[in-house]
Amino acid sequence: MVKSCQGMVVWLAVVGSVLPVQSAVSARAGTHFVSNATPGQLPKTVAPLAYAIDLIPDLKTLNLRGHESVRIMLAAPTDTLVLNQAGLKLAAATVDGIAARVTQDETRQTATFQLLQPLKAGEHTLVVDYTGPILQTPNGIYYNDYTDHAGQRRRMLVTQFEVADARRMFPGWDEPSFKVRFTLSVTLPDDLVPLSNMPVATAVPAGEGLRRTTFQTTPRMSTYLLALVAGHLASSGGRADGTPVRTYAPAGQEADGTYATQSAVRILPYYNSYFGVRYPLPKLDMIAIPGNYEAGAMENWGAITFIDDAVLYNPQHSAPATKERVFLVVAHEMAHQWSGDLVTMAWWNDLWLNEGFATWMETHALDRFNPTWEIWPRQHEDRERAMAQDALPTTHPIQHPIHDISEASSAFDSISYQKGSQVIRMLESWLGQDTFRAGMQRYMKAHAYGNATSEDLWSALSAVSGRNVGAVARTFTEQPGIPLVQVARRCVAGHSVLTLRQERFTIHDPFPQPLVWQVPVVAGGPGLPLRRAVLGKEPVSLSFPGCRQAITVNAGENGYYRAQYDASGLAALRTGFARLGAAERANVLGDQFALFEAGRAPLSEYLSFLAVLPVTGERSTAVWQEALTHLLQIDRMERDTPSSAAFRAFARSVLAPAFARLGWEENKGEALPESMLRPQIISALATLNDPNVIAEGLKRFDAWQRHPASLPSALVGPVAGIAGQYGSSADFDALVRLLRQAPDTEGRLRLFAALARTHDPEQVVRAATLATDGSIPNGRIVRALAQLARESEQPEAVWRIVLARQAVIRQRLTPGGQAVLLPAVAAQSADPAIGAALMADSASRASTGARHEARQAEEQIAQTAELTRRTHVAVADWLATLAASPATAPEAMRAFLERLPPRAP
Numbered sequence: 001m002v003k004s005c006q007g008m009v010v011w012l013a014v015v016g017s018v019l020p021v022q023s024a025v026s027a028r029a030g031t032h033f034v035s036n037a038t039p040g041q042l043p044k045t046v047a048p049l050a051y052a053i054d055l056i057p058d059l060k061t062l063n064l065r066g067h068e069s070v071r072i073m074l075a076a077p078t079d080t081l082v083l084n085q086a087g088l089k090l091a092a093a094t095v096d097g098i099a100a101r102v103t104q105d106e107t108r109q110t111a112t113f114q115l116l117q118p119l120k121a122g123e124h125t126l127v128v129d130y131t132g133p134i135l136q137t138p139n140g141i142y143y144n145d146y147t148d149h150a151g152q153r154r155r156m157l158v159t160q161f162e163v164a165d166a167r168r169m170f171p172g173w174d175e176p177s178f179k180v181r182f183t184l185s186v187t188l189p190d191d192l193v194p195l196s197n198m199p200v201a202t203a204v205p206a207g208e209g210l211r212r213t214t215f216q217t218t219p220r221m222s223t224y225l226l227a228l229v230a231g232h233l234a235s236s237g238g239r240a241d242g243t244p245v246r247t248y249a250p251a252g253q254e255a256d257g258t259y260a261t262q263s264a265v266r267i268l269p270y271y272n273s274y275f276g277v278r279y280p281l282p283k284l285d286m287i288a289i290p291g292n293y294e295a296g297a298m299e300n301w302g303a304i305t306f307i308d309d310a311v312l313y314n315p316q317h318s319a320p321a322t323k324e325r326v327f328l329v330v331a332h333e334m335a336h337q338w339s340g341d342l343v344t345m346a347w348w349n350d351l352w353l354n355e356g357f358a359t360w361m362e363t364h365a366l367d368r369f370n371p372t373w374e375i376w377p378r379q380h381e382d383r384e385r386a387m388a389q390d391a392l393p394t395t396h397p398i399q400h401p402i403h404d405i406s407e408a409s410s411a412f413d414s415i416s417y418q419k420g421s422q423v424i425r426m427l428e429s430w431l432g433q434d435t436f437r438a439g440m441q442r443y444m445k446a447h448a449y450g451n452a453t454s455e456d457l458w459s460a461l462s463a464v465s466g467r468n469v470g471a472v473a474r475t476f477t478e479q480p481g482i483p484l485v486q487v488a489r490r491c492v493a494g495h496s497v498l499t500l501r502q503e504r505f506t507i508h509d510p511f512p513q514p515l516v517w518q519v520p521v522v523a524g525g526p527g528l529p530l531r532r533a534v535l536g537k538e539p540v541s542l543s544f545p546g547c548r549q550a551i552t553v554n555a556g557e558n559g560y561y562r563a564q565y566d567a568s569g570l571a572a573l574r575t576g577f578a579r580l581g582a583a584e585r586a587n588v589l590g591d592q593f594a595l596f597e598a599g600r601a602p603l604s605e606y607l608s609f610l611a612v613l614p615v616t617g618e619r620s621t622a623v624w625q626e627a628l629t630h631l632l633q634i635d636r637m638e639r640d641t642p643s644s645a646a647f648r649a650f651a652r653s654v655l656a657p658a659f660a661r662l663g664w665e666e667n668k669g670e671a672l673p674e675s676m677l678r679p680q681i682i683s684a685l686a687t688l689n690d691p692n693v694i695a696e697g698l699k700r701f702d703a704w705q706r707h708p709a710s711l712p713s714a715l716v717g718p719v720a721g722i723a724g725q726y727g728s729s730a731d732f733d734a735l736v737r738l739l740r741q742a743p744d745t746e747g748r749l750r751l752f753a754a755l756a757r758t759h760d761p762e763q764v765v766r767a768a769t770l771a772t773d774g775s776i777p778n779g780r781i782v783r784a785l786a787q788l789a790r791e792s793e794q795p796e797a798v799w800r801i802v803l804a805r806q807a808v809i810r811q812r813l814t815p816g817g818q819a820v821l822l823p824a825v826a827a828q829s830a831d832p833a834i835g836a837a838l839m840a841d842s843a844s845r846a847s848t849g850a851r852h853e854a855r856q857a858e859e860q861i862a863q864t865a866e867l868t869r870r871t872h873v874a875v876a877d878w879l880a881t882l883a884a885s886p887a888t889a890p891e892a893m894r895a896f897l898e899r900l901p902p903r904a905p
Helices: 008-015 254-275 320-336 348-369 380-390 405-410 415-431 433-447 454-465 469-477 567-575 582-597 603-616 621-637 644-662 672-687 691-706 713-726 729-741 745-755 761-772 778-791 795-810 815-826 832-840 848-884 891-898
Strands: 046-058 063-074 078-084 089-095 101-105 110-119 122-133 140-147 153-160 181-189 193-196 200-207 210-215 228-231 233-240 243-250 284-289 303-307 343-345 450-452 482-492 495-505 519-523 531-535 540-545 562-565
Touching: 046 078, 089 101, 089 110, 181 193, 181 228, 193 233, 233 254, 233 284, 243 254, 254 284, 254 320, 254 348, 254 433, 284 320, 303 320, 320 348, 320 672, 343 348, 343 433, 348 405, 348 415, 348 454, 380 415, 380 582, 380 621, 405 815, 405 848, 415 433, 415 454, 415 469, 415 519, 433 450, 433 454, 454 469, 482 519, 482 567, 495 519, 495 531, 519 540, 531 540, 562 567, 562 582, 567 603, 582 603, 582 621, 603 621, 603 644, 603 848, 621 644, 621 672, 621 848, 644 672, 644 848, 672 691, 672 713, 691 713, 691 729, 713 729, 713 745, 729 745, 729 761, 745 761, 745 778, 761 778, 761 795, 778 795, 778 815, 795 815, 795 832, 815 832, 815 848, 832 848
Parallel strands: 046 181, 243 284, 284 303, 343 450, 482 562
Antiparallel strands: 046 063, 063 122, 078 110, 089 122, 101 110, 140 153, 153 228, 181 210, 193 228, 200 210, 233 243, 482 495, 495 540, 519 531
């Protein structure tokens, strides 16, 4: 993410001025990239120019031998070199042929080379011989054991270097601002297919069934983007704009990579045009890693790696959602080939420049090539995920100080990804698509093969737009939280005049810091013109013809802010709800529930909007997904209360018309969003104790066991889930057997999700064991345990299991996975005692990243506990009000009231 000494011009381009930075410091907001001002652990007075790395991995003993030669540039005389290593044993080192004394610090993950005489400023050569382990956990250089489709046990060599694990394969300057060229050689068994960022330059026999492969030299790039994968692989291939594109998978599964290849072939020319810079590498490989993989995918330049269920799609076996996921993940990682790889953030405080942009761009690409998939309205889910975190006291700005690599790992969250994406979406909406694109092209060309900061992006966008983009954007990236736009509406001379004011929106925050944003607002409604304004500290008024129309102040849901309407505005929205666009309907629903969470509105207002959905024949998947999310959230909070049965009856009445339309079987010609919605509706109705859905699900599960072809792949998830929650012990045993026999990650994770729905305490223990005994990929253990805690509705039991077994579980986890293990499980609970136990556990103090994760989980527990108490009261009061005045209820509510079960005493 590279250098001969072509004079000091190269050196200055790489390093700038040469003041040392001995330790990580706070990110300086609002500054352009300057190397010596970039945070980091290593001194900036020394920088690598090029690496030549020669590796001999032994996949039987799981040991690695390495030899590297690094050309370095010194800005000033020194007798000491400091670089990164982790877990390696540096046997010998020389600088310009003279031996250096080596000391290693495993706590700081550094190696120090002490020289007898100071080196002069200028270019030198460091040579190091070393050994190290090939890890079991999916970080650094590691091995991945799997069973192929022929039933053979296979072993694959994989690398995963982000955030800072390149240092586990070779000693080096393992920070993103040190961009250099790499020439990589590797000696491996000759039956393995070796892959790296660049094509093979040479491959020669190395004796005893071995082959030494040397890859072409890379462009300048950061260490975390280097890749090496070797295994029994085969590929499907294509070509796009002259670039070979291939998807590699374990041999026998290569056909399942065809859809990913086809998607990439469509996307690449679009990205070449969009970014104004052609894809600069001679090939693009996408590589499926079967199971042992922690990320969803990794944007290694020219050699993107994926967990297999994010890149392999088989229409006979995959769920409909997998088809969309593969396209999105491919589009995301390909966007990184420009934003992240060609232009790299200077330090991890600007991670969002990589991840927020790629998350936004994946949606752009999917909408361009699959416009019937309703992807922009369904981005509502991402918005809600980001805002759920951003409203709490433990949130952080998009750009925030990253002091060490453990803290950098914790920055891979909804703020960097989803909020970052939503802010970019808002800026594009404000500036216009063509202007925003012109700014991105300017930014890419100016910083190609180098590093950049957020300020560099704002400068490019400002230059092409003629607006002070940074003044608006910084209020969203350099301060935490969410603006709340308060909307007061009045009728004046036949016009609706909306007066907008802003304040900060928070949840469970007794002492919120008062903040002011520059909020680009776009308001409108059916048949009305759009009105635009930037809302700052002072109120803004907007006028629309007519006094009764539904008007929203977040048209298209393109803005990152909540909105609260006064009584007249809310009444107009309720009356005209069905005429709003799908994005606006989802937006109104999401904001109304969030206002209840914040104590700013009664729950009844949200529920009254839900009651409209069956009356108006709601068809949008985006709207139904919003409704499902919060109906099921309320249902979990209502567990074991006197109002639970009545609330479930209401929720079933809301969902019943949608289920009647979708049914159990796919309708000919239906769009993909409906194919994805069907299993979600079925699963929700089963959770809500719909007897007919449960009976049919168990019937289909029984038939599926006898005749596997009887169940469409789209229904395997919901039907297996019904068996996991409501089936017999024999059904649970069958699910365990099917999980162990599943040939791929998608199948194993889908079946574990079904097992996680059990409410039987003994089965919860068995499921927890399955999550940690190798049945689930190492990189998915934490997610599986959190899923079990949530879906079983027994988070306290799962917490106790994990506490008792954490020493064993941690052996399978990366450092990042260890930091989130306990917080991920604890956060599913509403018991403050678990929050206290989490904070008291020594693992929660193991690193700055672990402390951050623990604090967030503790805050989530407290917020859930407080919201649960309020929900119990709100649901009971709402049901009592309806029962007392049924005649005043909407039509759908009256039908529900007629079927209302007696309330428990």
